Amino acid sequence: MGTANTSSTTDSGRQRSPLFRRIFSRNKVSPKDVEKGARLDSSFSEHTWDIEKLQQNFPASNIAVDKPDKSKGLSQEKADELLRINGPNILPKQKEMSELELFIRQFLNMLWILLIAAALLTLVSFFTMHQMISLWVAIFLFVLIIVMCTVSWYQEREARKVIRGFENLLPEICNVIRDGVGKQIPAADIVVGDIIKIQSGVRVPADTRIIDCAQLKLETSSITGEAEPLDYHTDSVAPTIPIFESHNVAFNSSLCVDGEGMGVVIKTGVNTVIGQIAALTTGQPPKKSRLEQQIKVFVHFLLVMAPTVGTISMVVGGLIFGWSDWLTLLSTSYAVCAIALVPEGLSATVTSILTVVARRLKKKSVYLKRLDIVEALGSAKIIASDKTGTLTKNVMTVTDMWINDLVIHGFPRLDDHPLRDLKILETFKPPISDILLAMALCNKADFDYEKDVKIDINEQLTMPPGKNQSSIAAKTGSNSQDGVTGTTYSSIDDAILPFSSFASFLEYQASISKRPALGSASDIAILKYAAQVIDVTKNRRTNPPVFEIPFNSKRKWQLVVIKKHKLADGQAKYKLIMKGASDILIKKCGKIMNMNEEEVPLDENERAKFERAVETFGEQGRRVIGFAQVEFVAADNFVFNEKEGNYPQEGLVFLGTCAIMDPPRDETADAIKSCKDAGIRIFMVTGDHHTTAKAIAEQIGLIDDKPANQSNWEIVKGEDIPKLTPQDWDRLSARNSLVFSRTTPEQKLLIVEEMQKRKQVIAMTGDGVNDSPALKKADIGIGMGSGSEVAKQAADIILMNDNFASIVSSIKEGRLMFENIKKLMAYVMPHAVTELWGIWLYYLFGMPAATNSLIVLSMDLVTEIPPGLAMCNEPFESDIMERPPRRNGKNIVSKALLFYTYGYLGFLQAIACFLSYCYIFWSHGINPGDLWMSALDHWKVNGSDFTSNGHTFTVDEQLYINRQAMSAWQVGMVFGQMFHLFSARSLRESMFKHGFFTNKSAILAVVIDAVLLGIFVYVPGINEFLGGAPVPVWCWVIVAVYSIGIFFFNELRKLCIRRWPKNLIVRIFKF
Secondary structure, eight states: OOOOOOOOHHHHHHHHHHHHHHHHTTOOOOHHHHHHHHTTGGGOOGGGOOHHHHHHHOGGGOOOSSOGGGOOOBOHHHHHHHHHHHOOOOOOOOOOOOHHHHHHHHTTSHHHHHHHHHHHHHHHHHHHHOOHHHHHHHHHHHHHHHHHHHHHHHHHHHHHHHHHHHHHTOOOEEEEEETTEEEEEEGGGOOTTOEEEEETTOBOOSEEEEEEEEEEEEEOHHHHSOOSOEEOOOOOOOTTSOHHHHSSEEOTTOEEEEEEEEEEEEEOGGGSHHHHHHHHOOOOOOOOOHHHHHHHHHHHHHHHHHHHHHHHHHHHHHHHHOSTTHHHHHHHHHHHHHHHHSOTTHHHHHHHHHHHHHHHHHHTTEEESSTTHHHHHTTOSEEEEESTTTTBOOOOEEEEEEETTEEEEEOOOOTTOOHHHHTSGGGSOTTHHHHHHHHHHSOOOEEOTTSOOOOOTTSOOOOOTTOOOEEEEESSOOSEETTEEOOOOSSHHHHOOOGGGGHHHHGGGHHHHTSOEESOHHHHHHHHHHHTTSOHHHHHHHSOEEEEEOOOTTTOEEEEEEEEEEOSTTEEEEEEEEEEEHHHHGGGEEEEEOTTSOEEEOOHHHHHHHHHHHHHHHHTTEEEEEEEEEEEEEETTOOOOTTTTOSOOSSEEEEEEEEEEOOBOTTHHHHHHHHHHTTOEEEEEOSSOHHHHHHHHHHTTSOOOSGGGGGGEEEEEGGGGGGOOHHHHHHHHTOSEEEEESOOHHHHHHHHHHHHHTTOOEEEEEOSGGGHHHHHHSSEEEEETTSOHHHHHHOSEEETTOOHHHHHHHHHHHHHHHHHHHHHHHHHTHHHHHHHHHHHHHHTTOOOOSOOHHHHHHIIIIITHHHHHHGGGOOOOTTTTSSOOOOTTOOSSOHHHHIIIIIIIHHHHHHHHHHHHHHHHHHTTOOGGGGTTGGGTSSSTTOOOEEETTEEEOHHHHHHHHHHHHHHHHHHHHHHHHHHHHHHTOSSSOHHHHOTTSOHHHHHHHHHHHHHHHHHHHSTTHHHHHTOOOOOHHHHHHHHHHHHHHHHHHHHHHHHHHHOTTOHHHHHTOO
C-alpha cells in the first residue's frame, strides 16, 4: 500500500518518547522489541498522501475526490474477500491463564498450604510411630486438598465462562459505508479500504486516514499517553513529519471527543500501532476487590489462629502427658487444629454464590464486568442517575412547537392538502419553514436505510373527517394565521394536551414514525417530526453544510452554516442555524421572529413570554429544544474555524422551540420507592431544564412538593454547582433526594468527588464519552448498553436495558450476596469450636478423646459441604430493602460474627456435644466425674482397667465405649449443625416468617447430611474406620432437644435485633 515513510530518527524519537515511556515503564522488553517499536512510525506513508493519491492506492474504496463525504466505500463482496484473506480486525489479547495454570494456582492458597503442612506432619508421625490412623489422616488431607482445589478450579473456570458470555453481549459496533450505503457492523469485520464514520463518543476501530472531518478532536492517550484532545484534519503532510505528528491519521483505540469525520482504513488488527504495542506489552495483575481483600484478612486471621491454638494444645498436652511421644503430640495437635479451623469449602462456595448472582442478574439484563463488583453495589448509599433513558423510556416524541407565544400542537398542516404537497418546505411560511429546515439540517440523526421500510411519500393521505389536524394556540390569537388553521386557546396551559389526545392523528403517519433511525434520542424525535411534513433528504441534499459544530453535553448546542447563494465581488450569503437548549440559545439572540415573518427585538416582554412557555412545558415534563438563525455575508469559500470563532456567535434571531416528551418508565416509581425504603438516596443528574427535571422527578416519586417534605430534597442548577461551598455540599449530602439540572460531565465528576469526601458510597450512571471520568471515579460506575463504547469500558456494570429498575435489582442482589456469604460464615465457623473442644477434653483435661482427625475430616470434607452450597440459593429476607446500607468498612467477618461463631454459639453447640458424650459413659454406669485425668492411664490400647461406680472395665470395653463417645460427639456436631442451618439462613428475620421450605436445596442438604451421618455412625466397617461405634437413640434426642433450644435462642436474638437494633447490648449479638 505504498512505500514506507523514511522520516528522520530524531523526529520520530522525539514524538515517540511518551509512547515508549508508557511501554517501558510497565514492562521489560528485549532489544528486538525496542527496535520493532522504533519502526512503528516508519511503517506508514499514507499520512503524506493527498486525497488523489489515496484514491489511486485504494481504488476499491470508491473515494470521491471532490466530495469525500460522498465516497461509496468497498463493495460487500470485496469486503468479504479481504476479511477472508487478512482475518478479523482483532487486537492481540492479553494472555489468559491456561486451564493448567489456573488449576496449579489453586494450590497456592495459603489455607491449602496450611493443610499441606498438617498432612506432612501427620505423614511423618505415621513413619515414626507406625500408627495407621496417621496414614489415613494424611491420605484424606491430600485427597481433601486435591478435591477442593479441583472444585475451586471448576468454579473459577465457570465464572470465567460467565464473564466471557457477558462480553459476547457487548460487541463493538462501528459505522461503515459499503456499496454507498451506511451500515453498522462489528468492528472485528472492518477491513483495509473500508470507509468508516467517526463520531463523538466512539473509539476509532482501526488505523484510519482522515478524508473528511468537521471539528474533529481525538484523544490519543492510549497511544501517546497524553490526555489532551488533538485537532485532526484531512491535509497531507511532508514526508519529514512523523505519523504521530501528522494529525491526519486516527489510530485504533483513539477516542473521538468532539466533532465527526470520515476516513479510509489503512491498517487493521495486529498491524495497527496499538496492535504492535499490545504485542510488546504484558498484562498487569488485576486490582483486588473489596471482597477479595476481606476474605484475605479472614484467611490471615486463620493462619495466625491455627498455629497458635495448635501450639497451646501441644504445650498443655505435653505438660499433662509428658513429652515421650512428642511427635504424635505435635502432628495431632497441629493437624486437628488446622483441619478444624480451616473452612475447606469456603473458596468454592463463595465463587458459587458470585456465579449464581451473576446468572440471576444476566436474566435482568445486567452485565457484571467483575463478578465481585456486585458486593460493592450492595453497599451503595447514593445512586446518581441520568434521567433520559434510565428513569424515562427514551422514546422521545415532539409534541408541540412554540413560536412567539403561539403553540402548535401536533403538526403544522394545511387543510385538505395531501402529504406529497406538505413535503415541499415552501408550503409553510417563516418561521415554521425555518424551524423545519433547522430540524432537518441541524441534526445528526438519520434513518437506518439498512433496516428501513419502503414508504411511498406520494401516497395521497388525508385526515379522517372530524379529526383536528393541527392547532395553533395564542393567548389572544385568532383561528387562522397565514393559512394555518387551528383552535383558539385561552392560555398556553390549554394548548399542552396529553399525547393520547392526538394519538389517532399519528396513525396515518405511523409508517414514518416507526422507521428505524440512528442518532441520539432527541435528534431522532426531531428528525421523525420533520420527516412527516417535509422531505428531509431533499433539503439536506440541496443545503449541504459548509461548516458545523456538533452538539456536546458541555456547550449544549449544535450549529451548521449553509451557503444560500453567491453575491458579487466574490462574496456569498450564508445562513447560520443553531439548535440546542432553549435557555442557552436565547442568550445568544437579540431578536425573535413572529408569525408575520417579522424580526422583533427580544425585549423583556418577549423574554417573559419565552420563559413562561419553557416553564409551562417543563412543568409538564417536556424537554424544550430551541432554534435560532442568522443570515450574514462573508467571502465565497470562506474557511470557518471553531477555534478562531470566525462565525456569528451573538445577535441571532430566535425562531421558536419544540417540546419533546419522554415519559417515565412504568417501573421507575416502584424502584425509587424501594431505594427510599432501603435508605438509598437518589440523585437525578440531567442536562435538562430544571422545570423539566422537577416535573419528571415528581412523576416518579423522587421528590414531593408538599410543604412538609420540601426539606428532604433540593434542585441544584448546573450553573450554581461551581459556586457551592463545602458547607453547601454538607447540606446537600444530607438531603434524601437531589435533582441536578443542566449539568456538564465535569460537574458529574465533581458530584462524585464531593460525595466521596463525605464517606458516601456512590453509584454513578453514564452513557456519554465525557461521562467516563465520573464512571471511573465513582465507587460503582454503571454504563448503559446503548451508550458509548468509552462509557462501557469505564463502567463496572453495564445495564443492557438502560433501566433504572435494574440498578435496584442489582443492589438487592448485592445485599443478598453479602448476607449469604455472611450466613455461610455464620454456619461454617461454629463447628470449629466443637471440634477443638473434642480435642481439648483429651489434651487439657485428660478425659477420653471425644473426636479424632478422621471424624473431623468426615465433617469438614463431607457433611458440611451440602449445607454450605445450599446457602448459594438462599432467597431474600423480606426486609432486605428496608434496611439502610451497611456502613463503610464493615467486614463480612466482623467482631460480632467472631463472637457469635467462636464465642457463645460454638460454645453452646459444644455443650450439646458434651452432653451426648457424657450420656454414653452414664449409660454404661460410668460416673462422668471419674473421667477427669483418666486418659493418663486408661482408654488406650496399652492402658489398664478402669473402675467407676464399682464397675471395672477392661481395655477392650474402654475402647468400645470411647468409640461410642466419639460417635456421640460426632452426632452432636453434625446433627446440631443441621438444626443450626435453619437459624443461619436468616440474619434478622424469624424463620417462621422467612419460611423453612423457601430454600429447597437447604432441605435437600439436611436430608443428605442425615443419611451420611447415619452411615458414618451405624454402618459396620465405616464407623470402625472412623473410630466410632453405634450410639443409642437418646444421644440424638439430647442433641435435638438442646439444638431446638439453641434455635429458639437465635429466634429471640433476632427478635431483639429487629425491635432494638441500636441497643448497645443487642448490637453485641448482631452481625
